[in-house]
Structure formats: structure tokens, C-alpha cells
Amino acid sequence: YCKIKKNGFGGPTPSFPLGNITEMKNSNNVNDSSSGFSGISHDIHSTAFPYFAKWQMIHGKVFIYWLGTEPFLYIAEPEFLKKMSSGVLGKSWGKPMVFKRDRMPMFGSGLVMVEGDDWVRHRHVITPAFSPTNLKAMANSMVEPTTMMLNKWATLISSGQPEIDVEREITTTAGEIIARTSFGLSNHKGRKVYETLRAMQITLFNSNRYVGVPFSKWLCLKKTLEARKLGKEIDQLLLSIIDARTKSWDGTPQKDLLGLLMEGSHVDGRAGKSLTIRELVDECKTFFFAGHETTALALTWTLLLLALHPQWQHQLREEIGQVIGDDDEIVYARLSNLKKMEWVMKEVLRIYSPAPNAQRQAREDIKVDDLIIPNGTNIWIDVVGMHHDPALWGADVNEFRPERFKDDNLYGGCKHKMGFLPFGFGGRMCVGRNLTMMEYKVVLTLMLRKFSFSTSPNYRHSPSILLSLRPRHGLPLIVQPL
Ligand code: HEM
Structure with a gap:
């Protein structure tokens, strides 16, 4: 604490043992939701992170706050971020220990959490699995679950229920897609892993409240034990999937991410340039947790914005008609021509960024101008704060304007x-x-070809941070077949 203070960083005064958590929780309790679509504001920084918005006004865009007994350097200033990160390689960054411990059941020693030379090795094996050629082969595993969801919507609508909570629906489908692309769902073990991963996610969402507070795991003992038990179950199932694949290995990998990583690792459990079996298990979990909710939220927030801006819905549908046509099979090579859809995606990720922050931990003293960030300092980059900063984006920062990505x-x-x-x-x-x-x-593409989306009076706008940036009360929309 003294070292950080001596270095000239300001910030709210912490108390022991909660640090600034009490103030953060109290400001979160303010009722921030607006009913119906008329009052929707995209100016969400002060509702998603009320404490950061308040502290920014007092302490500026770089300051220290405390999660329990852990100090965090808050950054919402891109120039400071640039100077801080310019001399630090990817492998030299750490991830906050306090989050590593807390999220161990989700990520284990997978790519999100691993550091140093191990991170280089993991990244080296994993990056080629996401090459365009490999991705192309995964496109099909996305069409089937989406079509199933859309068929269900058609049935609901024809039975007189046009209002659908699209957040819930899309999250389930994205979970199914990431499970298929990560480790396959063709056998019952894959499906069991998927179901157990979802159960663990629900458990962890309810027990993340006291991150950084000493002995917090004892405060949520039941949830901690439950997550641990589910974690063991998932590990066993994934190990047996890997074992079965190893035994039937004929040199041609299955075209999912696990298959591609196994090919890169020759599945003999050795270290070196490849991944061990234990690490393969952790990567499967990592893909699931890092990959499905974020993508589902990008799509969910898109539907909200398209419901609010029917002219963009119309423009995208027109573009889909021109680029993709009506074919049932989606030609992968044509997807890159969906330019307007790309602008919309980026604008949605700007306004409602599913990953609302990025985190680091300094593994050496880092000099930024006259300041030293001491080795061990946790770093919290406020992505929502920067994406909504009028000084960076101009006066229309809180307006949905996909065309800003045109030029x-x-x-x-x-x-x-x-x-x-x-x-x-x-x-x-x-x-x-x-x-x-x-x-x-x-x-x-599949959704917009079949349905149109409009607002429902039952929607309550309350973008909230629950690890990712989510609509707290779901997203009911009126869905109509075209
Ligand atoms: C809209 C969707 C997504 C968003 C917004 C998102 C966002 C992010 C962010 C902000 C980070 C941290 C980067 C940093 O610390 O600088 C990250 C890392 C990561 N993401 Fe994603 N992500 C998305 C989808 C996915 C998908 C589909 C997968 C995998 C199947 C995935 C796997 C990962 C992994 C493994 C890392 C760790 C990378 C490393 O540390 O080397 N993400 N993502």
C-alpha cells in the first residue's frame, strides 16, 4: 500500500479487510433498470460500473482501488495503457492471482491463466487450430444447433407466443456450438461434459461475490465445494474422451479444437512443444467458458440494437440476400463479404462489450513516465469506460452508428x-x-433470414456485470416470421 502511495497513485481510501468492496456493492444496489424501450440509454458506464464512474470524477482515469486486501491499478486512459504495455511481452504479463484462484475450476491452467514460457507453448499449439482452414470445417457445427433453435421459435410463435427471451435461447445455442467445436457432442460423454460445464457456470456465478477477501471461500463454502465436485466430474469425463480418442488414433484428427490440439500434441502426455493430457482438459474447459457466453452476448445485444433500429435490420437482411442468397448451405468463403454485418458487430462490441474489462498483473516493476508500477500490482483495464468516453469517440459516443466503422x-x-x-x-x-x-x-444470417425482431414492453434495460456484460433481466423480444 505504502509503495503504491509513494509512487503517486491516488484512489479511494480502503478499509480492512474488505478494501473498497462495501462501497462497490452499495453503489451496485441502486435500482438502475428502466422499463420498456422508450427510456433506453446506451450511456451505460455509470450503471454497469457506478463506482468506477464516481471514482473517475474524483481521481481521474488512472487510480488504485482495493478488492479485499488486493490493490488494483484502474486504467481507463489509452495513452497510459500504451506506455505501460509497450515494453512488456505477452509472456511477461501475469494474471491476477486472486482471479486465478477464484476461477481455477473454470480455466485451470488453460490459455487464459497460464503465464511465461508455458503461455508461449500453449499459444503456439492453440493458434493454428483457429486457422481459416480449420474454422471453415467448423461452420457446419454451427448451422444445426441454430436451425434447431429457430425451429423451436417457429413452433412457439405459431402456438401464440411471439415473445421470446432471446438471451436465454442464444446462450444455450452458443453453449451447444462451442461444445461441438471444442470437443464434439456426438457421443453421450460429450453431452454430459456440456451439461456439467453449464451446471458449474451457474454455481460459480452465485459465488463470485467476495473475490480478494481473505477466507472468502469459507463464506461460500457450499458453492466452493459444489464447484470443486463438478470440476472433478468434468475432468474425469474429458479425460475419458481423450483416452478413447488416443486409443482409436489413426493419424487423422477429428475436426474439432480438441482433435486439432491432440494432433499438435501427439497425445502421449509429454511436455515440450506440445500440451499434456491434463493441459488438453483445461483447454477444453477454457474454450467453453471463454467462448460461449461472450459470443452469445454479442449476438444478444445485437438483436436489442437491431430491434431498436429496424432500418439496420433491413440493411443487413438486404446484404445477406446479396452476399449469401437463400441457400440452406452457407458458403464459408462468402462470409467475409458481409461488410455491414461486420460494422454492426464492432459497434455492438463497442457499446455493449461482452468482456467489460481486461486484467493483468505486473511480474516486474514497470516504468510509465515518472511513475513505477511495482512488481505484483494487479491491473484492471476498464474497457466499458474507454468505449463510452466522449473524449475518445466524440459527442455521439452513446449512439448506435455502425457506419463509424465504414471509413x-x-x-x-x-x-x-x-x-x-x-x-x-x-x-x-x-x-x-x-x-x-x-x-x-x-x-x-440464419436468424435474420427467417425472422424480424421488435421491442417488447416487458424488457427492462439493466446492463450488468456478472463476469461478462449481460442484460440482468434477459432480453424478451417480439419475434415474427418473415
Ligand atoms: C464476442 C466474443 C469474445 C469476446 C468479446 C472475447 C474477449 C476476450 C478478451 C477481452 C480476452 C482477454 C484479452 C486480454 O487480456 O488482452 C480474451 C482472451 C481469450 N479468449 Fe476470447 N472473446 C470472445 C470469444 C472467444 C472464443 C469464441 C474463444 C474460444 C473458443 C475465446 C478464447 C479466448 C482465450 C483462450 C483467451 C486467452 C488468450 C491468451 O491469454 O492468450 N474467446 N477474449
């Missing part, structure tokens, strides 16, 4: 290149971003 495809006209970070930054940028782009285009 500046990469940064949408943001005044600083590090002000738009939906997939993080530097060497640790999201490895799944191309898979996401493909899934987004396939699923949205």
Missing part, C-alpha cells in the same frame, strides 16, 4: 488506437476472435 474498419474513428479493445490487447489478445466472427455471421 475506419479497425478503430471506428476512435482518437486512440488503444481506445477500442473488445478482444483485449497485445500478445494476449483473444485467440478465438475469428471463430467468434464466423459464428456471429452464421447465426445472425
Whole structure:
């Protein structure tokens, strides 16, 4: 604490043992939802992160706050971020220990959490699995679950229920898609892994409240034990899937991510350039947790914005007609021509970024101008704060304007290149971003070809942080067949 203070960082005063958590929780309890669509504002920073919005006004865009006994350096200033990260390689960054412990059952030692030379090795094996050729082969595993969801919608509508909670529906479908693309669902073990992963996710969402507080796991003992038990079950199932694949290995990998990683690792459990069996298990879990809710939320928030902006819904449908046509089979090579859809996706990721923050931990002292960030400092980058900063985006920052990506495809006209970070930054940028782009285009194409979406008076707008940025009360929309 003294070292950080001496270095000149300001911030709210912490108390022992909760740090600033009490203030954070109290400001979260303010009723922030608006009913119906008329009062919807995209100016969400002060509702998603009320405490950060308040502290920014007092302490600026870089300051220290405390989660329990852990200090965090808060950053919502792209220039500071650029200077801080310019001299640090991907492998030299750490991830906060406090989150590693908390999210161990989800990510284990998978790519999200691993560090140093191990991170280089994991990234080296995993990156080629996401190559365009491999992704192309996965497009089909996206069509079937989406078609099943859309058929269900058609049945609901024809039985007189046009209002559908699209968030719930899309999250289930995206879970199914990521399970198929990660480890396959063709046998009952794959499906059991998927069901257990979902159960664990629900358990962990309810027990993340006291991150950083000493002895917090004892406060949520039941949930901690439950997550551990589910984690063991998932590990056993994945181990037996890998074992079965190893025994029937004939040199041609199955075209899912596990198959591709096994090919890169020759499945003999050795370290070195490949991944061990234990690490393969952790990567399957990592893909599931890092990959399905984020993509589902990108699609969910898109449907909200398209329901609010029917002219964009119309434009996308027109583009789909021109680029993809009516064929049942979606030709992978044509997806890259869905340019307007890409602008819409980026604008949605800007306004409602599913990953609302990025995290690091310094593994050495880092110098930024006259300041030293001491080794061990946790770092919290407020992505929502930067994506909604009028100083970076201009006066229309809170308006849905996909065309801002027409002239500046990469940064949408943001005044600083590090002000738009939906997939993080530097060497640790999201490895799944191309898979996401493909899934987004396939699923949205199928949805927009069959249905139109309009607002429902039952929607309550309350974007909330529950690890990711979610609509707290789901997203009921009126869905109509075309
Ligand atoms: C809209 C969808 C997605 C969003 C918004 C998103 C966002 C992010 C962000 C912000 C990071 C952290 C980057 C950093 O710390 O600099 C990340 C990392 C990661 N993401 Fe994604 N992601 C998405 C989809 C996916 C998918 C589909 C997968 C895998 C199937 C995936 C796998 C990963 C992995 C493994 C990492 C860790 C990379 C590393 O540390 O080297 N993500 N993602």
C-alpha cells in the first residue's frame, strides 16, 4: 500500500479487510433498470460500473482501488495503457492471482491463466487450430444447433407466443456450438461434459461475490465445494474422451479444437512443444467458458440494437440476400463479404462489450513516465469506460452508428488506437476472435433470414456485470416470421 502511495497513485481510501468492496456493492444496489424501450440509454458506464464512474470524477482515469486486501491499478486512459504495455511481452504479463484462484475450476491452467514460457507453448499449439482452414470445417457445427433453435421459435410463435427471451435461447445455442467445436457432442460423454460445464457456470456465478477477501471461500463454502465436485466430474469425463480418442488414433484428427490440439500434441502426455493430457482438459474447459457466453452476448445485444433500429435490420437482411442468397448451405468463403454485418458487430462490441474489462498483473516493476508500477500490482483495464468516453469517440459516443466503422474498419474513428479493445490487447489478445466472427455471421444470417425482431414492453434495460456484460433481466423480444 505504502509503495503504491509513494509512487503517486491516488484512489479511494480502503478499509480492512474488505478494501473498497462495501462501497462497490452499495453503489451496485441502486435500482438502475428502466422499463420498456422508450427510456433506453446506451450511456451505460455509470450503471454497469457506478463506482468506477464516481471514482473517475474524483481521481481521474488512472487510480488504485482495493478488492479485499488486493490493490488494483484502474486504467481507463489509452495513452497510459500504451506506455505501460509497450515494453512488456505477452509472456511477461501475469494474471491476477486472486482471479486465478477464484476461477481455477473454470480455466485451470488453460490459455487464459497460464503465464511465461508455458503461455508461449500453449499459444503456439492453440493458434493454428483457429486457422481459416480449420474454422471453415467448423461452420457446419454451427448451422444445426441454430436451425434447431429457430425451429423451436417457429413452433412457439405459431402456438401464440411471439415473445421470446432471446438471451436465454442464444446462450444455450452458443453453449451447444462451442461444445461441438471444442470437443464434439456426438457421443453421450460429450453431452454430459456440456451439461456439467453449464451446471458449474451457474454455481460459480452465485459465488463470485467476495473475490480478494481473505477466507472468502469459507463464506461460500457450499458453492466452493459444489464447484470443486463438478470440476472433478468434468475432468474425469474429458479425460475419458481423450483416452478413447488416443486409443482409436489413426493419424487423422477429428475436426474439432480438441482433435486439432491432440494432433499438435501427439497425445502421449509429454511436455515440450506440445500440451499434456491434463493441459488438453483445461483447454477444453477454457474454450467453453471463454467462448460461449461472450459470443452469445454479442449476438444478444445485437438483436436489442437491431430491434431498436429496424432500418439496420433491413440493411443487413438486404446484404445477406446479396452476399449469401437463400441457400440452406452457407458458403464459408462468402462470409467475409458481409461488410455491414461486420460494422454492426464492432459497434455492438463497442457499446455493449461482452468482456467489460481486461486484467493483468505486473511480474516486474514497470516504468510509465515518472511513475513505477511495482512488481505484483494487479491491473484492471476498464474497457466499458474507454468505449463510452466522449473524449475518445466524440459527442455521439452513446449512439448506435455502425457506419463509424465504414471509413475506419479497425478503430471506428476512435482518437486512440488503444481506445477500442473488445478482444483485449497485445500478445494476449483473444485467440478465438475469428471463430467468434464466423459464428456471429452464421447465426445472425440464419436468424435474420427467417425472422424480424421488435421491442417488447416487458424488457427492462439493466446492463450488468456478472463476469461478462449481460442484460440482468434477459432480453424478451417480439419475434415474427418473415
Ligand atoms: C464476442 C466474443 C469474445 C469476446 C468479446 C472475447 C474477449 C476476450 C478478451 C477481452 C480476452 C482477454 C484479452 C486480454 O487480456 O488482452 C480474451 C482472451 C481469450 N479468449 Fe476470447 N472473446 C470472445 C470469444 C472467444 C472464443 C469464441 C474463444 C474460444 C473458443 C475465446 C478464447 C479466448 C482465450 C483462450 C483467451 C486467452 C488468450 C491468451 O491469454 O492468450 N474467446 N477474449
